Amino acid sequence: MKVAKFGGSSLSNASQIKKVAAIVQGDKDIKTIVVSAPGKRFSDDVKVTDLLIALYSNKVAGIDITDALEEIIERYHSITKELELSDELVVEFKNILLDRLENIKQHDYLLDALKSSGEDFNARLIAAYFQTLNVDAKYVSPREAGMIVTDTPGEARLIPSSYKNIEKLKNYKEELLVIPGFFGISEDDNIITFARGGSDITGAIIARGISASIYENFTDESHIYAAHPGIIDNPYKIEEITYKEMRELAYAGFGIFHDEALEPLYQENIPVMIRNTNEPDIEGTKIVAEREIDPDIPVIGFSCDEGFTSISLHKYLLNKEVGFTKRILQILEDYNISYEHMPSGIDDVSIIIRSSQFTGNESLDNIISDIKQQIEPEWIEIEKDLSLLFIVGLGMARQVGTVKRVTTALAEKNVNIRMMNQGSTEYSMMFAIETKDHVPAIEGLFKEFFSHTLT
Numbered sequence: 001m002k003v004a005k006f007g008g009s010s011l012s013n014a015s016q017i018k019k020v021a022a023i024v025q026g027d028k029d030i031k032t033i034v035v036s037a038p039g040k041r042f043s044d045d046v047k048v049t050d051l052l053i054a055l056y057s058n059k060v061a062g063i064d065i066t067d068a069l070e071e072i073i074e075r076y077h078s079i080t081k082e083l084e085l086s087d088e089l090v091v092e093f094k095n096i097l098l099d100r101l102e103n104i105k106q107h108d109y110l111l112d113a114l115k116s117s118g119e120d121f122n123a124r125l126i127a128a129y130f131q132t133l134n135v136d137a138k139y140v141s142p143r144e145a146g147m148i149v150t151d152t153p154g155e156a157r158l159i160p161s162s163y164k165n166i167e168k169l170k171n172y173k174e175e176l177l178v179i180p181g182f183f184g185i186s187e188d189d190n191i192i193t194f195a196r197g198g199s200d201i202t203g204a205i206i207a208r209g210i211s212a213s214i215y216e217n218f219t220d221e222s223h224i225y226a227a228h229p230g231i232i233d234n235p236y237k238i239e240e241i242t243y244k245e246m247r248e249l250a251y252a253g254f255g256i257f258h259d260e261a262l263e264p265l266y267q268e269n270i271p272v273m274i275r276n277t278n279e280p281d282i283e284g285t286k287i288v289a290e291r292e293i294d295p296d297i298p299v300i301g302f303s304c305d306e307g308f309t310s311i312s313l314h315k316y317l318l319n320k321e322v323g324f325t326k327r328i329l330q331i332l333e334d335y336n337i338s339y340e341h342m343p344s345g346i347d348d349v350s351i352i353i354r355s356s357q358f359t360g361n362e363s364l365d366n367i368i369s370d371i372k373q374q375i376e377p378e379w380i381e382i383e384k385d386l387s388l389l390f391i392v393g394l395g396m397a398r399q400v401g402t403v404k405r406v407t408t409a410l411a412e413k414n415v416n417i418r419m420m421n422q423g424s425t426e427y428s429m430m431f432a433i434e435t436k437d438h439v440p441a442i443e444g445l446f447k448e449f450f451s452h453t454l455t
């Protein structure tokens, strides 16, 4: 029994939805599908999720919402028209949006309820389309599926007891279940979305809940590549990658699969296939618990994510100060800020934080002044515009010379390494670099580690 998730790029218009229907009808093992909201139809297009966010912004700013609402309804209408579905569907969608806009008073709950509508409407529409193809399809809402999540808008986490509810989906007699991705329901009955890209998370949760034999994630690429295809033309195609390697790469920019989606799958050892809706005959990349390592390919991929700030401080005899780290972390906690990494030396420590957590400059300035007051460092330095570069591969473990190859490749591209970190497992290295060096760093590394694979 498979669970298949179709991303926004696979459902952006009626002709994409027809391809999805052909894939599902051609594979009798697919009994449950999880769907995203319509994505971009062309490169400058806007995803429906972003249109819904714009609708929310207009509403809270007191700007007239007529055009923003019509644009969303028109996206669905163009799909229902081409699929020859009833106009009543879009009338219902509009009424749901108007009802939410009118009745949900708290801003963060309104934003999540609107965002969730993108996948919710698409699931209703797709179930209706399958019925016209004589497939006994049923739309199942996350509420009906029992997907209970934390009451944390935009950052839902599944309450683990939900798996007992989700398991009951196995008892449904319909040929096909169609479930909207991206959101669950909190115990207080609010609609709460996962982080952006979170339909992958729903798919993974459903796959685990019904003990699927495989989770197929359909997108617009046939493989996971060793480097972002926007930077390297025709990069090396990964055939198999482990959950651990993918976790590291997805954390830092391999947007093809959400890092939070790996956890439910690896717990139950459910393999993931990354597949392309536009090239369904290609098998794609498999994410698994273990793989064979090719000694010629010690590194499986490089990813780099922008938007980090570091706070570095120096104090003589720092290593002797009991409770030092605790005090810094307490200051961050006071501002509700989480940190990503904390590379350190004998007398200095750096704290790397996602810059998006600072609201304006205010909280950063306040944090710095608290650190100066409470920790009394000899100097403190703030660096904005940092990127984190990850070099990942199980083949690096116990291999002499990989760091030399990495640092030489970066030096040849004139990339200054600001900080570095390697875990004891040796399958992942992290370097903090300046954001301007993101592209040259990936180019240099790709040349060093993969040029022998290009024929």
Ligand SMILES: Nc1ncnc2c1ncn2[C@@H]1O[C@H](COP(=O)(O)OP(=O)(O)O)[C@@H](O)[C@H]1O
Pocket (backbone or CB within 6 Å): 006, 007, 008, 009, 010, 036, 039, 197, 218, 219, 220, 221, 223, 224, 225, 226, 227, 228, 229, 230, 253, 254, 255, 256, 257
């Ligand atoms: N290493 C990588 N290999 C393949 N695709 C990648 C990689 N890193 C980022 N991507 C991007 O991920 C995109 C697919 O993810 P996403 O836009 O979320 O798709 P969907 O809308 O189908 O969920 C691809 O179009 C590609 O640009």
Ligand SMILES: N[C@@H](CC(=O)OP(=O)(O)O)C(=O)O
Pocket (backbone or CB within 6 Å): 006, 007, 008, 009, 036, 037, 039, 047, 049, 050, 118, 181, 182, 195, 196, 197, 198, 199, 200
């Ligand atoms: N539609 C949501 C969730 C999602 O997973 O979308 P996609 O499958 O297009 O990445 C978003 O844009 O964040």
